[in-house]
Amino acid sequence: MQEKVLLRYRDLTADLEAIDNYIADGGYRTARRAFTELAPEKIVEMVKESNLRGRGGAGFPTGLKWTFLAKNTGKPIYLLCNADESEPGTFKDREIIENDPHQLLEGMMIAARAIGCVNAYIYIRGEFVYGAEVLKHAIAEAYEKGFLGKDVFGSGRELHFHVHRGAGAYVCGEETGLIESIEGKRAHPRIKPPFPAVYGVFGCPTIVNNVETLACVRHIVERGPAWFKAIGPASSPGPKLYGVSGHVRNPGVFELPMGTSLREIIEVHAGGMRAGRTLKAVIPGGSSVPVLRADEIDIAMDFDSVAKAGSMLGSAGIIVMDDSTDMVAALRRVAHFYHHESCGQCTPCREGTGWLEKILIALDEGRAGEEDLQTLDNVAKGMLGTTICVLSDAAAMPVRSFLKKFSEEFRAAAARAVGAASA
Amino acid sequence: MPTVTVNGVSVEVPDGINVVKAAEMAGQEIPHYCYHPALSVAGNCRMCLIDIRAMSAKQPNPLPKLQIGCNTIVADGMVVETNNPRVEEARRGVLEFLLINHPIDCPICDQAGECKLQEYYMDYGRHHSRFALEQKRHKHKVVEVGPDIMLDQERCILCTRCVRFLEEVTGTNELCVKERGDHSELSLASGKSVDNPYATNIVDLCPVGALTSREFRFQARVWYLDSVPSVCTGCATGCNVDVHFRRDSLYRIKPRANAAVNGYWMCDEGRRTWRANHGDHRLVASYDRRGEEFVQVDATEAVSRSAALLQACGKVAVVASASVSLEEGYLLGCIAHNLGSGPCTVLSPPTSDIADDGKLISTDRYPNRAGLLALGYRESGALPADVDGVLVARCDAVAADESAWGPRLEAMRATVVVDDRISKTMAYADAVLAIASHFEAPATLVNRKGRLQVLGAAVATPGAAIAGWQSLAELLEALGGPRYESVDEVFSACCAELGLGVARTHEELGSTGATLDQWAASPTNVALSSAASATVA
Numbered sequence: 010m011q012e013k014v015l016l017r018y019r020d021l022t023a024d025l026e027a028i029d030n031y032i033a034d035g036g037y038r039t040a041r042r043a044f045t046e047l048a049p050e051k052i053v054e055m056v057k058e059s060n061l062r063g064r065g066g067a068g069f070p071t072g073l074k075w076t077f078l079a080k081n082t083g084k085p086i087y088l089l090c091n092a093d094e095s096e097p098g099t100f101k102d103r104e105i106i107e108n109d110p111h112q113l114l115e116g117m118m119i120a121a122r123a124i125g126c127v128n129a130y131i132y133i134r135g136e137f138v139y140g141a142e143v144l145k146h147a148i149a150e151a152y153e154k155g156f157l158g159k160d161v162f163g164s165g166r167e168l169h170f171h172v173h174r175g176a177g178a179y180v181c182g183e184e185t186g187l188i189e190s191i192e193g194k195r196a197h198p199r200i201k202p203p204f205p206a207v208y209g210v211f212g213c214p215t216i217v218n219n220v221e222t223l224a225c226v227r228h229i230v231e232r233g234p235a236w237f238k239a240i241g242p243a244s245s246p247g248p249k250l251y252g253v254s255g256h257v258r259n260p261g262v263f264e265l266p267m268g269t270s271l272r273e274i275i276e277v278h279a280g281g282m283r284a285g286r287t288l289k290a291v292i293p294g295g296s297s298v299p300v301l302r303a304d305e306i307d308i309a310m311d312f313d314s315v316a317k318a319g320s321m322l323g324s325a326g327i328i329v330m331d332d333s334t335d336m337v338a339a340l341r342r343v344a345h346f347y348h349h350e351s352c353g354q355c356t357p358c359r360e361g362t363g364w365l366e367k368i369l370i371a372l373d374e375g376r377a378g379e380e381d382l383q384t385l386d387n388v389a390k391g392m393l394g395t396t397i398c399v400l401s402d403a404a405a406m407p408v409r410s411f412l413k414k415f416s417e418e419f420r421a422a423a424a425r426a427v428g429a430a431s432a
Numbered sequence: 433m434p435t436v437t438v439n440g441v442s443v444e445v446p447d448g449i450n451v452v453k454a455a456e457m458a459g460q461e462i463p464h465y466c467y468h469p470a471l472s473v474a475g476n477c478r479m480c481l482i483d484i485r486a487m488s489a490k491q492p493n494p495l496p497k498l499q500i501g502c503n504t505i506v507a508d509g510m511v512v513e514t515n516n517p518r519v520e521e522a523r524r525g526v527l528e529f530l531l532i533n534h535p536i537d538c539p540i541c542d543q544a545g546e547c548k549l550q551e552y553y554m555d556y557g558r559h560h561s562r563f564a565l566e567q568k569r570h571k572h573k574v575v576e577v578g579p580d581i582m583l584d585q586e587r588c589i590l591c592t593r594c595v596r597f598l599e600e601v602t603g604t605n606e607l608c609v610k611e612r613g614d615h616s617e618l619s620l621a622s623g624k625s626v627d628n629p630y631a632t633n634i635v636d637l638c639p640v641g642a643l644t645s646r647e648f649r650f651q652a653r654v655w656y657l658d659s660v661p662s663v664c665t666g667c668a669t670g671c672n673v674d675v676h677f678r679r680d681s682l683y684r685i686k687p688r689a690n691a692a693v694n695g696y697w698m699c700d701e702g703r704r705t706w707r708a709n710h711g712d713h714r715l716v717a718s719y720d721r722r723g724e725e726f727v728q729v730d731a732t733e734a735v736s737r738s739a740a741l742l743q744a745c746g747k748v749a750v751v752a753s754a755s756v757s758l759e760e761g762y763l764l765g766c767i768a769h770n771l772g773s774g775p776c777t778v779l780s781p782p783t784s785d786i787a788d789d790g791k792l793i794s795t796d797r798y799p800n801r802a803g804l805l806a807l808g809y810r811e812s813g814a815l816p817a818d819v820d821g822v823l824v825a826r827c828d829a830v831a832a833d834e835s836a837w838g839p840r841l842e843a844m845r846a847t848v849v850v851d852d853r854i855s856k857t858m859a860y861a862d863a864v865l866a867i868a869s870h871f872e873a874p875a876t877l878v879n880r881k882g883r884l885q886v887l888g889a890a891v892a893t894p895g896a897a898i899a900g901w902q903s904l905a906e907l908l909e910a911l912g913g914p915r916y917e918s919v920d921e922v923f924s925a926c927c928a929e930l931g932l933g934v935a936r937t938h939e940e941l942g943s944t945g946a947t948l949d950q951w952a953a954s955p956t957n958v959a960l961s962s963a964a965s966a967t968v969a
Contacts, residue, residue, distance in 0.1 A: 178612075200475035200503050353590065353609070353616035354476045360529035363614040367567050384562050391525030394497045395478050 014228050014248045015221065016264040018108040026143060028150040031111040037156055039231040040118040044164040052123035052230055059234035061226070062245050064101075065091055065182075065219035066295065066323045068312035071226070075124050075216060077206035084213040088121045088129040089191065092144075092220045093175055093182035095134055096295035097346060098326035101250035102220035104262045106133070106140040109224075110147035114170065116223035118156070119230050121168055124216055128169050132187050135177040144172050179350035183398045184217040186352070197354045198398035221250055241267030245311040253279040255329035256286060268311040275306065275329055286331040290415070294323020296343050297403030299410030320410070336415040337422045340407060341369040347404030358401035361392040365408055375425045382423050386412050434508035439515055451501035451512055452480055462514050463523070463552045465530075465639045466591035467502035470696045471600060475503045477530075477591050479552070481522045486511035498522055520556070527557040533569045533614060534640075535586045543641030545654040549589070571617050577607065578626030580646050580700060581635060588618045588642035594634035601697065601791075604628045618642065629793060633697045636686055647704075648684050657683055660888035661943040663877055665755065665870045666702035667786075668796035670879030672944060673698060675706065675871060675890040682706040682871060682891060690944045693883060699793050709871045709891075713853050716895025719864040731865070731898050732906070738823075738863040739910035741846035742771055745821025748846075750776040752809070753827035754798030756900075757875030757887065759919060761804045762926035763904035764825055770911045774816065778809045779827050794880055799870075803878030806930055806948065821846040826867075826900075828855035850903060865907070866897035873899035874919050874938055878948065885945030886938045927951075 013020050023030040031037070043052060057072030078086060090113070094102045105113055113131075121129050133141050148170045151157045161168045178196055180186040186196035188210045209215020218226075225247055229237045238246045249267040251274050254260045259280030265273075271293060275281065282288055288303040293310065298321040301308075308318045315322040330339060348362040368385045371377035389405035389412075396402075412419055433444045436454045443458040453469070455462045465477035480501035486492040489509025498519060501512075513519060530549065538544040571585035595607050595618070606624040609616050620626070626634065635645045657676045664671040664685065671694035676684045685706050687698035718734030719726040729737065742748050750768040752761065761776070768776050783795045805811070814836070815822065822844055829837045834856065841847050841860035849861040852869040867873075872893045878884050893899065905916040916922045920937045927936045932948065933956040946954065 200473065200500070202503075348613060351613035353611070353613045354474075356476070356478045356526050356529045356589070359590070359614050359616060360532055363569070364529075364532060364563065391522065391529070395481060395522055395526065397475055 013264050015105060015112070015224055015250055016109075016262070017112075025109045025111065026147065028111055028147065028154060031109075032154075036111055037115055037154075039227055040115045040122075040156065041162045043119045043122045043230060044162045044166055047122075047230070049123045049125060052119060055230055055234050056123070056226060059229045059237040060244060060246050061222065061229060061237065062312055063219055064221035064225070064249075064324075066096065066321075068245065068322060071218060071222055074206065074218075075120075077204065078124060078216065079207045079214040082214060085128065086124055086126045087210050087213055087215040088117060088124060088126040089184075089187060089210060089215060089217045090117055090129065090131040090220060090223055091182060091184065091187055091217050092131050092133040092137070092140070093187060094137070094220070094324075095179045095182040096297060096324045096326060097343075098254055098292060098328040099252055099295050099324040100254075101252045101262050101325065103137060103140055104250065104252075105220055105224050106137065107143055110143050111151070112224050112227060113144075113220055114147055114151055114156075116225065116227040117170065118161070118168060120216070120218060120223055120226050122166075126216075127167050128171065130171045130173050130191055130210075132173050132175060132181070132191060134181070135175045137174075141172055141174050148172065178352075179346075180352045180398070180400055183400065186398065187217060188215065195352070197352050198400075200397050241269075242309070242311050242313065245313055249310070249325060251278075251310065251325045251327055253327045253329060255327075256283055256331035256333070257281065257329050258283055268309040268314065271301075271306040271308050271310050271327070274310060274327060279327075279329070282331055286333060288329065289332045289334050290330040290336065290339075292328040292330075292407070293325070294321045295326040296328065296346065297399075297406055298323045299406050300414055302414050336411055336418045337369070337373050340411045341366070341373045343407050344369045344404065347400065351400060351404070355396035355398075355401065357392045357395045358404065361388055361401065362404045364388050365392075365404060369408075372419070372422050372426070375422070377423060378426045379420070379423045382412065382419055434506050434510070436506045436508075437511045439513060445506055447506075449506055451482060451499075451504045451506060451510075454506045455482075455501065455512070455514060460514055462501045463548075463556060464502060465548060465589055466593060468593050468596075468637060468696075471593060471596045473502050474592050474596065475500050477589065478526045479523065479530075481519060481526065483513040483516055483519050484510065485513055523556050524559055527552055528559050528562075530589050531557075531561075532563040533586075534589070535568070535573075535584075537587070541584075541587065541641040542644045542649055542654075543587075543638075547641060548639035569614055575620075576646075577620050577643075578631050580632050581626050582644050582646050582649060583618060584642050584644070585617045585619075587640050589640055590616055590618065591639060593637040593639070594618070594643060597634055597637055598626070598628075601633075602628050602630050607634075629699045629701065629789065630697055630791070632700045632703055633687070636696075645684070652678060652683050658890075659686075660890045661688055661886075662871075662888035662890065663799070663879075663885045663945075664698055664702040664705060665799040665877070665887070666699070666705045666797070667794040668754075668798060668801055668880035669694065669792050669794045670799055670877060670883065670885055671698040671702055671792060672885070673702070675888065677871075677890040680891045680894075682709055688943070692944070692947075693879065693881075693885075694792055697792065699791075701793070706871065708853075709869050714869075714894050714897075715851055715854050715858075715864070715866040716897055718866045718896065719858075719861075721862045726864070731896060731903065734863055734865050735903065735906045735910055738848045738865060738907055741848060741862050742767075742821055742823060743911065745771075745819075745845045747816075747819045748773045748821040748823060749815050749819040750823045750825070751779050751815065751827060751829065752776060752804065752825040754778050754780040754796070754801035754804055755826045755870070756804060757800060757870070757877055758803040758807070758884070758926055759875050759901040759922040760825060760904055761800065761807050761809065762929060763901060763908055763916075763922060764823070765807055765809075765929075766908050766913050767823065767904065767911060770908065770913050771821075773819070776804070776807075776809045777812045777815075778804050779813065779829055779832075781813070782811065796880060799879070800877040802880060802882055803876070803884075806878060807926075815840055820844060821848075823848045823850070824857055824861075825850045825904075826852065828857050830856040830860065850900070852897065852900075865903045866895065867900040867903045868893040868897055872897075873901070875901065876923060876938065876941065881947070882949070883945050883947050884932075884941060884951050886941055886943065 062068040185199035190196040205215040257279040344366040348366040351362040353359040389408040392401040392405040438458040441458040464480040481498040484495040488507035575583040606626040659674040672688040672690040
């Protein structure tokens, strides 16, 4: 893609953090239109038409999600922007928040107008101290201009934005965990149904959308759904932020058309492998999705194509591992994370995440044999689809895929233990 | 009403219930830990995973993921499988997860024998352990969370039933779960102690041995205990209970579900009522006064002596506490009638310094006031002025007010006391009849809402005491009244007197009772009434 949309700040010399620069670059025109010209149904229609799919990881159609809102409940409707960005390997939303905050605010304004929201929250992870400050400053600027407040763009409509900082738990990024957290409770994800669109924050109909998703909303309404749909595959289109980390020469966030090949992202945009190293494995969508081998990277990075390849686009946080990587140690580290982050509500996740890590530590330290590999896979299997939220699946999927894709390495680790035992 | 099919069994169920209940109605068990019908749905134990083969008649497609039965509301045409290989595997997995960090200290656990971990392991698990013993996570084992409750954090499966009870039922919020993941532990909220009038219900709610009763701890193996359905006599509410006993000893009282009375709960005060059944204060023999001396006599002699004493009086008053059962109350009324005295008197005050709490606890500390009032008893705090004889049943009038009652009883020509415990009033008695407590003989009581309920007999009467109805029936017979051979005969006569039908039995009333109105309207026991009419013929 020639033109950067979501990362437009990179092509400009002016600092988009300042509202005047953002306005000078055409910003807030669309939000103004949304409040003064467009009917909310029209905005919803455009977003549905665009086939925008949620950029948080699940890829659920955004417009469709909005239509699930309970109607005529007499309760306020809330829009929550999920800026928790807690999936390991993911750092794309931060790029928008810290460099182009008004783009997010404008997207949120348009979304809020579409769904009839008066109070919207940005739930930002606690570690993003700077990002939270940037957002607070940007919101203050928007209030000053009359873009937020009691009379948005002179339309007579009211809209308020609030920044809520999390305290660093992974599970706060799960939308109902996030809702509980905003309510001041422990982020224990809720059982569904009811879904947030019916019973969300403070018991009111609620829409939770990711930062990048909301940023896309601005451009869809500005340029039309046809423009959006023309970028990448029609079933999962749009500009996309890919975050590449790990053993590449040029790690970072890249804005590319949805469906750009994984090989191109790694080899061209991220600069390829370090000198003398070869690619071994790629986790394509944040630490929770199944791993791919080096021979599996000729895939289009869109929701459907990655799913077809047996993994998930997820948050598009691409973690690249070269041949120096010990897959047992890598998986041990991933398992440690999920063990540490399980909220402890559901039995399989609470007990399973710790068990997975214990086996992997034993394996890594040469104390686990072939039988333990079977147990490992079986324990992970029992954690799939059996809990309230998908943290359990997020812990289990990497385990199963690492075992499957790098079985010889895991067997070698197990054999080491057998050798040690018989010696 | 929607029709739901569970494991091939179709059943019509009420709207809005969940699949766990619907399955129960279809005779299918869905094992569960965290779900409790009287608490909000937590959905955390994951034991009730089921396979929904069809969501409803309108959406006959199977759901891709297993669902939890507790949070799935029935729909017409829903088809559910609870025992297919997919469900069985998931359930076995959940059980294994629950047990990996569990101490499995069943040999020293009080819950053993009534533990859902044990039961479901035998029914659905039976896996071999794949988790090394030394890897188990250890937590605190003896945590005093309240005056009556001990917590073992290792045994806890974090179902949060107790947390939800203390939040939703008592509103006292003493317990919470703290920490995260497999570090999670049940814990006291800071500065609190589980010390509320309903605290021990969390011991019953706990599906495992994490919360135990400090009173019952290490007292008995539950499989040695028997139980009998009964009613709490601690106040006028009449909570339905099971009385647990072994041979002649009572061990504990647990609430028994009855939506019309107590739901699933009872108060701690009521749980402790069994303690008064044991001890030196119990009256274990009947006595006759010979001058200044009390002489122990057998029940028959005590009855005939009492009859003679009362018949020798000019006018007799019958006074009772509202602890007297319906059968005893009826017989006392017959005795009063035979002696030509006026209506019987309930002496117990209807209120106490314990206030109605809007839940289960009543300010009326007596279990059968409504029954006695239905029988025509008057409420009064004093004796009528013109009497020279008195029959006192289950009532220590002297202890309540010695200055008022002492001189009056002193002046009586005859005072006969019927009770299950030694009382101060007995010091003024000319004859004392020892009777059973409410744990020892079947009887009925009417609670404050007019519900007629059966007291079950758990243990034998101590010493030479006999059932209250029996003692009073013999006294009535000695005074020229009819003869009653069984408690059901007395109950039946009492029912006839109250316009509740004839030839009725305790068994027919059942373990959850009926309001007086319902009972009057329900058909009487045909078999028994025809047998009774045959006897008459």
